Amino acid sequence: MFEFEPGLMIWTTVSFGLLVLLLYKMALPPILAFLATREKQIADALAESEASRKEAAELLAEQKKQLAEINRKAEQIVAEAKTEGRKTMDEIVQQANQEAKRLVDKGEAELEQKKTELLAEARQEIANLVVEVSSKIIKRRLTAADNQRLINEALENERN
Amino acid sequence: MKEIDLKELYRLTKKEAGELENDLHTFAGQMLGLVELRFMLKDSAIKQSQKNELIAELMPKSSKYFPALIRLLIAEELINKLPGLAKQFSALISKETGQQYLEISSARELSAETKKTLLRTYGDKQRLRFIVKPNLLGGIRLKWEDGRFFDATVSGELEALKEAILV
Numbered sequence: 063m064f065e066f067e068p069g070l071m072i073w074t075t076v077s078f079g080l081l082v083l084l085l086y087k088m089a090l091p092p093i094l095a096f097l098a099t100r101e102k103q104i105a106d107a108l109a110e111s112e113a114s115r116k117e118a119a120e121l122l123a124e125q126k127k128q129l130a131e132i133n134r135k136a137e138q139i140v141a142e143a144k145t146e147g148r149k150t151m152d153e154i155v156q157q158a159n160q161e162a163k164r165l166v167d168k169g170e171a172e173l174e175q176k177k178t179e180l181l182a183e184a185r186q187e188i189a190n191l192v193v194e195v196s197s198k199i200i201k202r203r204l205t206a207a208d209n210q211r212l213i214n215e216a217l218e219n220e221r222n
Numbered sequence: 223m224k225e226i227d228l229k230e231l232y233r234l235t236k237k238e239a240g241e242l243e244n245d246l247h248t249f250a251g252q253m254l255g256l257v258e259l260r261f262m263l264k265d266s267a268i269k270q271s272q273k274n275e276l277i278a279e280l281m282p283k284s285s286k287y288f289p290a291l292i293r294l295l296i297a298e299e300l301i302n303k304l305p306g307l308a309k310q311f312s313a314l315i316s317k318e319t320g321q322q323y324l325e326i327s328s329a330r331e332l333s334a335e336t337k338k339t340l341l342r343t344y345g346d347k348q349r350l351r352f353i354v355k356p357n358l359l360g361g362i363r364l365k366w367e368d369g370r371f372f373d374a375t376v377s378g379e380l381e382a383l384k385e386a387i388l389v
Binding site for chain 1: 329332336339340343361362364372376377380383384387388
């Protein structure tokens with residue numbers, strides 16, 4: 063059971079006061095110093111961390127900027143390549159069309175030339191054949207009387 | 223270079239110059255038309271007697287001096303110049319007589335009556351030269367020395383026909 067004892071209470075109070083005093087004098091300064099150091103370390107760490115974060119943010123921003131620039135340049139290169147490719151393709155198509163037209167024209171001209179030559183050749187052959195065959199027939203069938211009649215008619219025409 | 227003295231030839235043949243002229247042109251025409259004849263006349267492997275026979279066969283009614291002249295041309299290797307010589311001889315006769323020639327070509331020998339008609343019509347102003355060219359086939363062709371031309375031959379008609387086909 064609890065009994066109130068004034069002597070014990072006084073001694074206990076004195077002891078506690080001495081302990082507090084002792085702690086205040088002996089332990090408090092190093093604790094405060096430790097806490098101050100620790101506070102400073104934390105503040106430094108926080109400041110360093112903030113600087114790092116800021117630097118990282120700047121770096122990230124710089125990288126984003128560079129990436130954007132690269133993307134822009136890449137897009138520009140692709141666009142230029144597309145334009146150049148389209149232009150080259152158009153040129154190739156145009157050249158191919160021109161070459162095809164030239165070949166067709168040349169072919170048509172050659173065909174026309176060949177046709178003309180063949181026609182002239184055929185005409186020449188027909189003409190030669192007609193003359194040859196006619197000559198043979200006339201040579202065989204033209205009598206002296208026929209010849210004389212031709213001569214008489216010719217001389218009559220010449221005199222008139 | 224060997225040459226035939228045409229003036230001397232004309233002097234020698236004066237009376238028969240016209241006939242010789244006819245023969246020279248007739249034979250020249252045959253030579254131009256027959257490559258084989260040209261080669262045979264030039265060929266030294268063929269005897270002269272054979273060549274004479276051939277000439278006699280081709281020109282049965284030749285004039286007096288013609289065979290001897292051809293023999294001379296063959297011997298002197300001038301036979302290929304005969305067409306040119308014939309033209310020169312004609313020009314010489316024209317100059318000496320003052321009469322131009324009229325060359326009358328026909329496929330066959332003209333009848334005596336036709337020749338008379340021609341002489342009557344054209345003979346007083348020019349000398350007539352009668353040439354037989356079988357390749358004319360029929361009809362007659364008159365060619366004056368000044369270049370005038372009248373062609374009424376069958377070969378001429380056929381040539382005209384050929385031209386018409388080719389145009």
